[in-house]
Amino acid sequence: MVESKHKVGFRDVSIFYGRLQVVKHVSAEIPEKEITAIIGPSGSGKSTPLRSLNRMNDHIGGMRITGEAIIDDQNIYAAGVDVVRLRRKVGMVFQRPNPFPKSIYENVAYGPKLQGLRTKADLDIIVENSLRQAALWDEVKDRLHASGFDLSGGQQQRLCIARSLAVGPEVLLMDEPASALDPAATAKIEELMLMLKRTLTLIVVTHNMQQAARVSDRTAFLLGGELAEYDVTRKIFTAPQDKRTDDYISGKMG
C-alpha cells in the first residue's frame, strides 16, 4: 500500500487555557483526502486540537500552544503566518448549524465577497457549485433568496458546508457536525462527507462511534487530552492496541 501524502500534522502539541492543560503532547500525521475521526468521551479535549488547526482558539484569552501544528509542511503557529489565508485553506463546520441571518445565496457568497469578488456572474457560479458540492442545490435552487433560517436543521448544516466550500478550502474541520441532527439528516451529512473526501482532507470530531466507524479512514482516540491511540479505523474498532480504547469502544467507559 502506497502511503499517501501527509496534509496535516501535530508534532508534540500541547494546548493550555490559562494554567489548565487541555491537550497533552499530541503527535499525529493525517493523510490528505481521507476522513480522520477524533473520538473520545466528552471533556477529553477533542474540539481543542481541531480548533487549533484554523487557529480559532486564538480568540480565547489565555490560550497557549506548544509544539507544532503543521499544514502542508508549514507550522501554522510560526511567526508571520497569515491567519486569514490559513482559514481560507482550512474551513470549519460547527456543531450547531449556524447560517447567517441572510439569504441562502448571501450565506454562500459571504466568503468570496470577503475576498473582494463582486461580479454577479462569478458569484452565481461559485454559489451554484458550492451548493451542488454540498448536495443542497436541487433543494434550494428555486429559493436562493429565501432566508437560510427557512431550511431544516440538516439543510442548514449543508448550507454551512456549502458556505465553507465557497472559499475553496483544502482541509475541512467538522466539530460534531451531526450532533444536533436527526438520523436521516445525519445520514445525508455522512454521505456528503464521503463525497467530499475525493477532493478534501476531512477531520471530524464526533462522540458518535458508529459514525466514526462508518465514515472515517483513520480514528484518533483522545482521552484526558492525550492521544491514547491513533490508527486505521478498522483496526481501532476491531483490534485496538490500547486497553483504554477497547474499554471505550466496547462501552465500558464514556
Place this chain on the structure above:
Amino acid sequence: MPYQQKLVTVAGYTVLLLTAAIFLFVAAQAWPFFRDQVDLSFFTGDRWLPVSSPPSFQIRGFLVSSFMITSMAIVVGCPIGILSAVCLAELLPRQASILLRSVFEMTAGIPSVVWGFLGLTVIAPFVARVFNLNTGLTGFSAGLVLSVMILPTLVSLADEALRAVPREYAEASYALGATRWQTIWRVIVPAARGGIVAAVLLAMGRAIGETMTVLMVAGGRLTTPGSIFEPMRPITALIAAEVTNAARHSEQYHALFAAGLVLFSITLAVNAIAAAVIVGKKAEA
C-alpha cells in the same frame, strides 16, 4: 390565581389604563378647539397670536421646529451613538466596556435643565461665533445638545442589540477568513439591525419630547424658521412656555392641548413603530 399574581396583573393593566386615560384626557381638552376648526389652517398656518382679537392659533412653525431639531439630533447623534455601541460591544476589553457603559448610563441621569444650562452658556455662544450669527440660540444649538442627550438611550439599546447577536455568527465569519472589522460590519451589525433601528426610533421619541433644553436653547421665535440656524420654538417648548399663562378653558388653553395632542400622537406613533420593530425581530429569530 394567587393574589400576588393578581396584584402584578393589576399593576400591569394600570400602566396601560393610565396611558390611555392620559391620552383621552388630552384629547378631551383639545376637543373644544378642534370642534371649532373648519380647515387645516391649525397645521398649515404660521400665525400664533393668542392674545390678539380675534386670536389665531396655528402651529406650523412649532411643528417645523420640532422636526428640524429632532432631525439634527438624530443625524448627529446616530452615527456617534451607533459607533459607540459597536465600540462597547465589540472592540473594548471587558473591563473598559463595563466602566464606559456605566458612565453612559450616568449621563442619562443628568437633569435636562442642566443640559439646557450648558447649551445656553457654552454651546450657543460657540455656535454663534463659529457660524457668525447674531444669536447662538438656534435650532442648531438645541439639536446639538439634544444629540448628546439621546446618546444614553441610543447607546445602551444598540449595545444590547449587538450583544444579543449569537457568538456563532462571529465564529462562522472568522472561520471563513473574515477579519474582525469585516465580521463586525458584515455580520454582527446587520444581524442587530432590528434592535438598532428600534434604538434610533426610541431615541427619536426622546428627542421629540424633550422640553426644558429646547425651551432654554432653541431661541423661541414663534414663526416658521427659514433654516436651522434661526431661533425657533418646538411644540414642547410652546406648551411649557404658555400653559401657565393661559386661562383655564380659554381658547388658548384648548389650543395648547390641541398642540399637545399632536405631539403625543407623533411620539406614540414613533414608539409604536419601535415596538413593532422589536416584536418583529423577536418573531424572526
